[in-house]
């Protein structure tokens with residue numbers, strides 16, 4: 279793909295690769311490659327290394343402590359670190375709440391949160407989904423009632439990723455029940471240490487704990503933690519979701535998983551099997567098409583206002599990840615369940631992430647807004663319906 283890039287972009291890719299080789303701990307890389315659970319410290323160490331280099335929030339404007347990367351640099355960085363097995367940069371601070379604060383927050387909020395985010399001193403999680411409010415997010419019921427200088431919050435959130443690591447939660451709450459659902463939602467920043475918050479773990483299908491249920495009982499939140507205008511939260515929520523979908527193509531990870539599938543096929547003596555070769559060729563064609571689609575979109579769209587492009591990337595990227603994962607799992611045959619799921623922490627087999635990754639990837643077409651919903655967004659846009 280190098281001919282598609284400018285000399286400066288090629289040099290930047292080399293710089294990212296060198297940094298990854300020098301700074302990424304082999305232990306963490308191995309955990310990522312084998313699909314093992316990352317501990318809070320693994321994320322912290324990696325985030326610290328990025329923050330020290332000035333790359334933790336690389337795409338942020340320089341005035342807020344970012345490196346001012348353009349969309350192509352952001353893509354190159356994401357692609358390389360995923361390919362090399364660096365941990366996912368937990369997106370809740372840098373990709374989600376940070377851009378909301380620097381776009382819609384007031385000066386006090388910018389001063390209070392942005393320096394701590396960019397230096398990895400604070401962690402957020404995302405409180406959008408509720409039991410009964412996922413795809414139909416605007417029907418959310420967690421209630422915030424203004425009482426003097428604070429709100430009182432009651433309700434619950436679900437599927438809250440990494441809430442057990444978080445210092446803060448950014449939350450969509452209902453502040454008006456007498457208007458159409460979208461018009462009565464506000465965006466609150468809530469300190470996770472506030473009395474009345476309870477976090478309960480949920481174990482997902484691959485056996486890890488990364489999602490939670492979060493309960494709010496009479497939680498007092500100062501009014502200064504409201505971002506933007508009361509009842510205008512839906513606008514900020516949609517802005518944030520565009521950023522969430524923009525990072526979901528994950529081409530670097532799919533390239534790594536394709537190499538792993540090929541290594542497994544070779545180990546099993548299947549490398550010359552015509553069916554295998556045809557399947558791998560199809561995957562490579564689909565991945566190349568996705569990379570070019572991504573490149574076209576990052577070069578033509580304003581990454582600070584991602585729109586329908588983000589939905590297209592999410593659909594193509596996540597479905598390819600799933601197909602590659604399922605193919606590799608098929609290659610494992612019955613051994614998949616035996617050596618992959620039973621004892622993850624003591625498993626020494628280098629190809630062992632396959633079953634856990636395949637199971638975890640089931641969630642990629644659900645989180646960030648299910649792919650059925652994304653197809654609806656693309657269809658409406660294409661047909662000119664609003």
Ligand SMILES: Cc1cc2nc3c(=O)[nH]c(=O)nc-3n(C[C@H](O)[C@H](O)[C@H](O)COP(=O)(O)OP(=O)(O)OC[C@H]3O[C@@H](n4cnc5c(N)ncnc54)[C@H](O)[C@@H]3O)c2cc1C
Pocket residue numbers: 403404405406407408410411412413414436437438439440482489641644645646647648649650651654
């Ligand atoms: C691993 C994981 C991590 C997550 N992390 C977070 C997080 O950190 N914070 C957070 O707020 N949320 C998080 N989520 C929640 C995620 O955003 C929701 O699961 C998702 O939006 C779908 O909502 P739902 O689960 O309520 O499913 P539902 O909305 O009940 O949908 C069920 C099915 O119906 C389909 N469907 C629903 N409506 C339509 C429609 N109009 N047209 C066509 N099909 C439709 C859906 O596509 C889906 O297949 C996470 C989810 C997962 C699985």
